[in-house]
Amino acid sequence: MAAVPTLTDALLTLENRVATLTLNRHDLRNALTGSNLIEDIVTTAEWVNQCTDVSVLLITGAGSAFSAGGNIRDMANRSGDFAGDVAECADRYRKGIQRIPLALQNVEVPIIAAVNGPAIGAGFDLANMADIRIASENAKFGETFLNLGIIPGDGGAWFMQRLIGYQRAFELTLTGRVIDAAEAKVLGIVLEVVPAGELLDAASAMASRIASQPPKATRLTKRLMKMAPRMELEDFLDVCANFQGMCHNEPEHLEAVNKMLETMAKKK
Template structure:
């Protein structure tokens, strides 16, 4: 079954992990190519200004397919070199593609986000959780380590101490704890999750699209770039923004005391 569906609602794209029968398990052969194709489509579409990522059924994603691990099939088959290459060329392609989205992204975490599933949620910019959502970094319980880049991103999301606690214990935390720890921005009723996520996406999509993509790029680069490097990048990006028609629209809207209408020009 295809892993991902893509739906466009105006300037918002909704990506849905669509394997509910396996709690949206990830890592089957071809998953990386599917996710990359969808994310490339989003990046290439100037009409899309924000993405919502969610899961079909009762889970966001339960992570890697444990049954495939047991059978040593798919991404978990072959020699050590073959498995390494499977991570590089498939599983890494999933997380790199989501992390590489040029527009703001929101994870609407509707249920369990475990292992690779939790790390995929962390690859988005904003996370909103349903009240019944669960989060876990349970690799060690399977005798594994985060093979998907989670060890790089999780400390940047919740801090080193929280990340270490999650990884070293393998504990699964509830949505309220995830909110307290900064793993999610807010917790909402399950039946309001998509309404809240799409509503937030639509508010973000009201912003000027060129400046929006530049702003996201600066936030991401700021995680690793030096202060001086980011200052130079900021000056260059700001110069580009100053020359857009949307900048002048924003200025005129303020002076005329009206809402701006940004066109992406």
């Protein structure tokens, strides 16, 4: 099994092709700024793409919160990531929190967010960067930037409207209201809502089901899913044809076909 990188403010494990990243700054409610979580998330994303032993990345939070987003005390003090004039602050965003959406958008394997508690501001956006979200009944979601007189500087406005449509994303962003897990499911933000004690089991079951699929075809399928919205159908079908040719020439394809034939034979 491939070596797992050592992180500073998060925990990373790999078991049965599922990498689990746990944000581990409960003292900061897993705030992404004012901690080393940005670096930890980017390091994990880069490692996942290089590690052929990983088929799914599962992200969750330790403690009561998934992530509180930005460190409000640093905002109040104009320190850390929020210090300096316009140019300096913008540069910190580019070199800091904006590395997360770029890194996660390029992750080659499916990403599941197990939202254990409040996902607020950039924490909400982090959850929306995943492919699937499963929420605890304790989860809450809020695009609360305007409540603090700032905008979603980490790309949240880009992700949310692609997830639930412009009008609803506009309403949540411009009102800054916080919604519970039940409403998040109705809006299509989360796939499932489960009791708090069952969250990791439910997310791990989903991750294990995906991780059981042929790994190379899984990565190619995610690439197709990401490419589809920005391509014309004819161009997209050309890519599909080439990817399919690659799949037909992979040993995992023949293994999967033979396994299916064996299953069919047993049912006769």
